[in-house]
Amino acid sequence: xxxxxxxxxxxxxxxxxxxxxxxxxxxxxxxxxxxxxxxxxxxxxxxxxxxxxxxxxxxxxxxxxxxxxxxxxxxxxxxxxxxxxxxxxxxxxxxxxxxxxxxxxxxxxxxxxxxxxxxxxxxxxxxxxxxxxxxxxxxxxxxxxxxxxxxxxxxxxxxxxxxxxxxxxxxxxxxxxxxxxxxxxxxxxxxxxxxxxxxxxxxxxxxxxxxxxxxxxxxxxxxxxxxxxxxxxxxxxxxxxxxxxxxxxxxxxxxxxxxxxxxxxxxxxxxxxxxxxxxxxxx
Numbered sequence: 001x002x003x004x005x006x007x008x009x010x011x012x013x014x015x016x017x018x019x020x021x022x023x024x025x026x027x028x029x030x031x032x033x034x035x036x037x038x039x040x041x042x043x044x045x046x047x048x049x050x051x052x053x054x055x056x057x058x059x060x061x062x063x064x065x066x067x068x069x070x071x072x073x074x075x076x077x078x079x080x081x082x083x084x085x086x087x088x089x090x091x092x093x094x095x096x097x098x099x100x101x102x103x104x105x106x107x108x109x110x111x112x113x114x115x116x117x118x119x120x121x122x123x124x125x126x127x128x129x130x131x132x133x134x135x136x137x138x139x140x141x142x143x144x145x146x147x148x149x150x151x152x153x154x155x156x157x158x159x160x161x162x163x164x165x166x167x168x169x170x171x172x173x174x175x176x177x178x179x180x181x182x183x184x185x186x187x188x189x190x191x192x193x194x195x196x197x198x199x200x201x202x203x204x205x206x207x208x209x210x211x212x213x214x215x216x217x218x219x220x221x222x223x224x225x226x227x228x229x230x231x232x233x234x235x236x237x238x239x240x241x242x243x244x245x246x247x248x249x250x251x252x253x254x255x256x257x258x259x260x261x262x263x264x265x266x267x268x269x270x271x272x273x274x275x276x277x278x279x280x281x282x283x
Contacts, residue, residue, distance in 0.1 A: 005032070005283055007039075008087060009046060009276040012079030014224030014253030016276070019052045019087050029053060031283045033067055039281065040069035046281060049220045052080050054087070060100035060107050062088060068219030076105035076165040078227015078256075082122040082273040085110035089119055090275070105165020113270075123270040126228070129235045129260070130163035137167065139193050146239050152187050159188075160236035164267065167198040167218070168232035172240070176204035176212050185216025201229045203237070209247045211237060224253035231267045234258040 005028050008019045018039050022029050036051040038044065050068050057063035064084050066074040084101065088094045089112055097112040109125040130136070131144045138145055138161050145161035150169075160170045169188055173179045179202050188200045200216040213233050215226040230249040237243040238260060245260040256271040 003282060004280045006278070006280050007046065008091075008278045009048065010052075010083040010087065010273060011276060012082045012225060012227065012253075012273045013251060013256070013271060015079035015226060016048045017050050017052045017080055017083055018046050018048045019054065019083060021054045021087075021091070021093070023054060023056060023093070026055075028283065029055070033071075033073075035283050036067035037069060037071040046279075049217070049223050050074070050077065050080065052077075052084055054084065054093075057102040060102040061094065061096070062099070063102040066103075068217075069221075070219045072219040073104070074166060074219060076103050076108065076228055078124060078126065078164070078229075078231060078269050079225050079271075079273075081108055081110055081124050081227065082271060085112060085122045085124070086119040086273040086275070089114075103165065119273065121270055121272050123268055124227070126164055126231050126267040126269055128265045129232070129267055130165075131161075131235075131239075133161065136161045136163050136198070137195055138198075139195060144239070146236075150188070150191065150193060152184060152191060155184070157184075157188070160239055161198075162232035162235045164228040164231050166228055167194060167196060168201060168229055168236075169194070169198045170201045170203060170233050170236035172237075172242070173202050173204055176202055176214050179214070181214050181216055181222060185222065189216060189218050199226060199229055199232075201226070201233045201236075203233050205237060205242045208243045211243065211247055211249045213249050213251055215251070225251040225256070227256065227269050227271070230256045230258055231269050235260055235267065
């Protein structure tokens with residue numbers, strides 16, 4: 001049983017994480033999973049939207065587990081992946097600028113953009129979006145879910161569903177700043193149409209290459225950014241004929257550049273990651 005463990009606090013556009021190198025602390029993984037909710041508490045713990053566990057992999061260069069602030073486990077996290085990739089390089093765990101990471105959503109490939117020995121930004125190959133209803137998953141007939149009515153608390157929203165290895169319900173609104181995300185986010189997250197719950201993106205389209213988005217993350221609530229959510233939002237906007245396949249998605253924490261490549265059908269996300277501080281914590 002570990003009494004203390006080293007961690008690094010990082011964020012991607014304000015979406016923040018407690019990062020733990022479990023290559024050197026493999027014995028602590030069960031404890032960390034149980035302790036994640038406490039570690040993420042912003043008053044009694046370190047504070048964060050989730051805990052990122054760095055693990056060995058038999059099928060990739062590394063493995064990443066994401067434990068949300070409510071203790072649940074996520075399949076994938078775009079902002080977390082950028083932090084994870086930056087940590088690996090700047091802490092000397094790899095000299096590669098492109099490598100593979102095993103996640104519950106499959107293998108993810110980040111590309112590090114280096115400037116004078118430091119990671120300036122990370123481009124992540126997020127793979128192909130999954131658009132069939134059963135892949136989200138979402139209950140209902142076979143096919144894609146594009147601008148489908150969903151009744152919630154007396155309101156009806158036009159939902160476009162996209163999986164980036166984790167579920168997303170994208171809703172386009174006129175004014176994202178004034179939209180009551182805190183009211184409708186949890187109601188849509190736990191709607192019975194989504195058997196594994198869902199992340200919810202509320203999005204305003206400024207023009208064919210500019211979107212603004214706020215997110216209610218499954219297991220974390222309102223966060224300043226969501227990388228997989230930004231990718232899902234761009235895909236949903238294209239499916240609805242609202243944008244080009246390359247656009248900037250601006251979140252409360254800052255912008256992400258998203259490209260749904262027509263050649264390989266993969267979605268590429270580019271943005272920063274920042275190390276804030278490091279320390280030790282008792283488990």
